Amino acid sequence: MLRQSIASPAGVIYIDPFNAMAWRTVLISKVNDQGKMDIVWSSKSPIEPVNYMNSKTKTEWDLFEYQLYTKWNEAWENLSN
Structure with a gap:
């Protein structure tokens, strides 16, 4: 692709x-x-x-994404709702 x-x-x-x-x-x-x-x-x-909004660095966005992933029991969406 x-x-x-x-x-x-x-x-x-x-x-x-x-x-x-x-x-x-x-x-x-x-x-x-x-x-x-x-x-x-x-x-x-x-x-x-735009891969990453300029309000944070790439590293900060990656950390934010990882924190959500771990908070959501290693899922890429919040399945608890």
Whole structure:
């Protein structure tokens, strides 16, 4: 799947060869009077994903993720709810 792209209803999706994350076309929409979504803006091309928000370092995000994993009894989701 790396380095592959596919046309989708939401635009081209490209799989990054280095981190296997999807580059996606950004769509911003609003709800119209009929309760449907009207697209008000879209990126001209797929946008590179941000692996880690810059509010923490990669190490801090990895630690946070690991703490959740251990808190959730070594599961990747909170199954206790």
